[in-house]
Amino acid sequence: MSGEEEENAAELKIGEEFLKAKCLMNCEVSLILEHKYEQLQQTSDDPMNQVSQVFEKSLQYVKRFSRYKNPDAVRQVREAPSYFGVKDGWVTMDEFLKTRGRAQDDEAIEKMLNDLSLIKKFE
Template identity: 55%
Template sequence: MLRLSDFEKAKCLMNCEVARLLEHKSEQYKQMSNDSNNHTSQVFEKSLQYVKRFRRFSNQDAVKQVREVLSRYQLAEYELALLGNLCPETLDEAISVIPTLKTKGRLTMDSIEKLVNDLSMIKKFE
């Protein structure tokens, strides 16, 4: 299994979750600022634009559903975030982009395929 040292127990977020957090923070900055010239930092804005561009889900209900569905499987946090960000469309694609999914004894090929299908259904109905 992949070793992430200090980050092994860290909670990983999908791009869609980060986008939601940054959008909320951006709104807070706007409400707190009486000065219309007061802007957020360039790094903040670029980060927000990045996660908005690469998020796979924009509907908040879909984001919650993705996390709930993926949490049912025995996934490491980084695997969950990668699946939510990449949304592989086939079993082979999922295994090739996240090879740790086929670690012996954790998930069967059938469960990985079901996981991919579950993601596809959520994406389809978003």
Template identity: 90%
Template sequence: MSGEEEENAAELKIGDEFLKAKCLMNCEVSLILDHKLEQLQAMSDDPSNQVSQVFEKSLQYVKRFSRYKNPDAVRQVRELLSRHQLAEFELCVLGNLCPETVEEAIAMVPSIKGKFHQ
């Protein structure tokens, strides 16, 4: 983004690097970290071998704020939101916040106005 343009998430002006980035919802990160934790535990013969505090805190955070626990539900949410040609940023914000109405979704992510039928 040039220095003259100001970032504005409401208008989806968030910079090319963010528009092209793959974003993950909290529930997706939770599944990934759970799987990694299982791998680490399976590889370790030493029960005192623990994951880092950052890993543990990150896992706690995404578990706390994940609405979807079931891997199939997580896939369905991404698939459903992907049908509306949302930017990754928009998709993940909506997937994390779970608005109940289109109006609520637009209030949270103004850049989606016109992408959903009200």
């Protein structure tokens, strides 16, 4: 962005670093926020003074909707698409499916879902 333009998320005017950023799953955000929360607890006598309401609500949200809790399981889920030839993770799954035949789509999706179920089962 040029120096004259101001960042504005409402108008999707965001900084360059966000244009190249990868999306995180709720379970990844949960791990990050939990780690930050633990750091805040260790550095303050009263950790609630340092935790904003937005931070607290965000942490509650991602914990509620995080399917995977174990860091190893989260890593396996993040890497799962690469086993099926998807280079950029879950975001490009649609492109991956468009390049294959319908029978291969169903088979690949079924295999991936089974693999994800196993990760969850053994978490």
